[in-house]
Amino acid sequence: MSAEVAVLGVGMHPWGKWGRSFVDYGIHAARAALADAGVAWRDVQFISGAATMRCGYPGYVAGATFAQALGWQGAEVNTSYAACASGSQALAAARAKILCGGCELALVVGADTTPKGFLAPAPGERPEDPDWVRFRLGITNPTYFALYARRRMALYGATVADFTAVKVKNAAHGAANPNARYRKRFTAQEVERSAMVADPLRLLHVCATSDGAAAVVLSSLEYARRRDLKAPRIAAISTVTPRFASAEVEMPDIATDSAAAVPSHSFRASIARRAYEEAGLGPQDLSLAEVYDLAASLELDWYEHLGLCAPGEAEGLLRSGATRLGGRLPVNPSGGLACFGEAVPAQALAQVCELVWQLRGQAGERQVQDARAGISANQGLFGHGSAVIVRR
């Protein structure tokens, strides 16, 4: 397809709590991606930054901040904010610039420094902001994850043991990942002895918040050909919004749309559908998936929303072993958010880094055999869909 771009290089700063500026992490990841691509920063024509707006702090205007820290060289600049989907939107901006002929070589960077504990909104009395309203009512992020988890239990017979099995699987995957923050293999007993956060989810079912950074170097296919590079290609970037009427109550809303006049639609299922349409691929073509496991139970929802199985069959797919390394379709071979924790604007790019390493056969102990195509899926607060398909 002509609408593809090449991924020449990827890089990360390891996830953790390092106590430094997000700029340091971003530059570390950017330089690693540039070195991986074998290109010089001075030759980059477009820099696209994924931003965090937490507390409205203006220092997080990411694109120019990274450009200055790398050394001003006159590249065109973009900054994208879409909460957890910021990385995909920054990637989409770079792809669009390349495909319209506006540049040949682009650098995309996302980095964050996150506070410990619950993510919370900006201070003040702001009842016009739905994010403020739900926190005033005591409804945190884990509330939503737990509502979906309990719904699976009631509808499909999911058990806490299934959620725990996702965590144990992802912890085993991440144990071999040098960029993961948590590299400990957990037992089911350890997970189920951790403190209850939002029934039925315990602390070790819910992801932490982290510092971290990821960067991707993109080029036109022609640029990659000239340099004789066999680079994986971005085949799709889905950035869809929900469709009225929303079927599930989505963070940070306090209510769904009303389905009194029109049928309801699942937002998460529409995210992957758009990516498949764009790539001309389907779930049967995938070798792996990286999905947004903010809580272990959400990974099961994603199996269905990616079309890896029918609704209600995710627990069966998990129990069959298909989604662990060595299985038919490993999910979160990186270890996922269970091992990384969430560094908001870096997360969607980190997923792409993992897909690229897997497709190049460079994932070491966590390598998926003969990986040919992979999908990432994520979702940003306020209705930002995000899915990327990368193929060899």
Add this chain to the structure above:
Amino acid sequence: MTSRATAALPGWYTLEEPAALLGSRCLTCGSYFFPRLSTFCRNPHCEGSQFEELRLSRSGRIWSFTNACYPPPPPYLAPEPFVPFAIAAVELERERLIVLGQVVSGVDVAQLAVGMAVELVLETLFRDADGDRVVWKWRPCAP
């Protein structure tokens, strides 16, 4: 509820008993909205811009439920000592929408089930210099 009670979220629900959430209904397509809407209908197939304000159904069925075992961060005003509370997502049949809310104090997740009938009541969310500030909460209907 005392006579001094005021709304924690003014304009989102009535204060006189029996309390109800205040929503809007599009006069063109019939979609309901909560919180209220008075500008343009959000159904993309509808050009409506006129709404009637109405009280939403006071009862529904639990779509799902959970609890908060840790004190939420501000702007939640957690009393000391913190007491965990249950939260329910409740499906309103007529409106075909789901609304979140706390469950009344004293009712834990062990007493809840998906599909259970609940009704809306007002209960204190926090107290400040103006007295009790109340909000809607869900209470299991008497069997």
